[in-house]
Amino acid sequence: MSKKTYDAVALFSAGLDSLLAVKVVEAQGLAVKCLHFTSPFFGHPRRVGYWRRTHGLDVTAVDAGEAFVRMMLAGPRFGFGRFFNPCVDCKILMLTRARELMEHYGARFIITGEVVGQRPMSQRQDAMNSVRNESGTRDVLLRPLCALRQEPTPMETSGLVDRERLHGFWGRGRTAQLELARAFGITDIPTPAGGCLLTEESSAKRYAPIFATLAEPPAAHFYLANVGRQYWSGTHWLAIGRDKKSNDLLSELARPEDLVFVLQGHPGPLAVGRELAGPWAPEVVADAAAFVASFSPRAVASGEAVTVAVRQAGTQRTVSVTPARTTPLTWSEPTWADAAPVRDRMDPKNHP
Ligand code: SF4
Structure with missing residues (x-):
């Protein structure tokens, strides 16, 4: 049996935004492998089956625990948030790993559920730019929920992804996300983020x-x-x-x-x-x-x-x-x- 290949890998935290980002791309007929990163601080590897059954997602848990602890010990370059959360370095670490896994899954790009302006530390525009640049994902990173507020990516300009069917969400409000969830028929609405003990x-x-x-x-x-x-x-x-x-x-x-x-x-x-x-x-x-x-x-x-x-x-x-x-x-x-x-x-x- 030949190995299944994918168009994209996604950072899937299990929060509503990452779920919607996957759905937006899947709605364009593209195949997405969801990567659910786990560590002592975040992640629910035992829920993979639930997400398959409930949301029809193709999810794999990826253990990032040791790498995450090493990153914290080395001192997160972009610092900590209110408690022990090194959000910008965390995103960089996950995207760097996702970049490595793209090849394994035959994927051509990476998607995240980030929304510009939504979180004070990691989703400011300057932090989002640092995340993209430092993770080496400049040409392969698509943020479907706020793409219309970003420069078009190579995936959009090449026609692989239809920019017209992406979104321009911004800020901390949830109304647009909840409407989109309804449009996808998602009734079991996850919490905004996946939950992180470091916060x-x-x-x-x-x-x-x-x-x-x-x-x-x-x-x-x-x-x-x-x-x-x-x-x-x-x-x-x-x-x-x-x-x-x-x-x-x-x-x-x-x-x-x-x-x-x-x-x-x-x-x-x-x-x-x-x-x-x-x-x-x-x-x-x-x-x-x-x-x-x-x-x-x-x-x-x-x-x-x-x-x-x-x-x-x-x-x-x-x-x-x-x-x-x-x-x-x-x-x-x-x-x-x-x-x-x-x-x-x-x-x-x-x-x-
Ligand atoms: S809240 Fe936790 S999982 Fe989310 S970006 Fe920050 S450190 Fe990473």
Whole structure:
């Protein structure tokens, strides 16, 4: 069977704009491969089947996690937004990758759902020009939703794409997009953007201790940072489940070398201790176990010492501890007040 080729690849975030951009180009009889980029911070790879079924899209998830973390560590050239979001460099990274993948899919151009003036950081005209130039996509990038506000691209002047059937959307309003969605018969309207944890204080603050502690953290650390309650004491890091779902997820994310704490004899959270600076001393393990046990109301109410199983590398030991929320290690949750200076140190705009 010959391999299917495409006319275009699309950056598909799963937001309404990227969906519409794909639909506008498909309506011209062109075949589009949607690339859904994923990382610890954005992306929903498990929804690929849903988008196929609901919107008839040909979607492939592309894992950009490690490259994304490396980009942040190197210091995003165009800086960070309000929290840990390096939006302009993020777009450059995705378009550069899409450019590489064009050949694989036999595609001749790339489409995005960008609308000029819609987002303060990455969708100003000057930022959009930087994104296009820095990603090496000057001659192959089409923005179907705001094309009429841009110079015609080679795809339009060559007749491959009919410029008359593209749009000139502008600004933050959603009316034009919602009308177009209705015209395409889209009833299940996605949120404007795909959702990005780097733009939310509650998530962004969780990443700072990792950046502050390690020179080259793997993407896997940031997946762990997204789950449950996060506590740090120096370089000691504990992720504690909040409910069954987060306990299960922590169990899935735990690596063989992690310490997994499970309270015995009482219902309580599962917790993962990740050793970032060498093995934890027995008193650190006992301190963490007492702290984890303090999240079990019944263990606390028992007023007695409790047993916590600690698994690591296929072995299990038990420690007997008194549940304690305040311990010698003084575990604390990351705050944005602590995270902001870490972000500022990473931002090249602050090191001219
Ligand atoms: S919000 Fe997140 S995914 Fe979107 S451009 Fe910014 S960093 Fe990238």
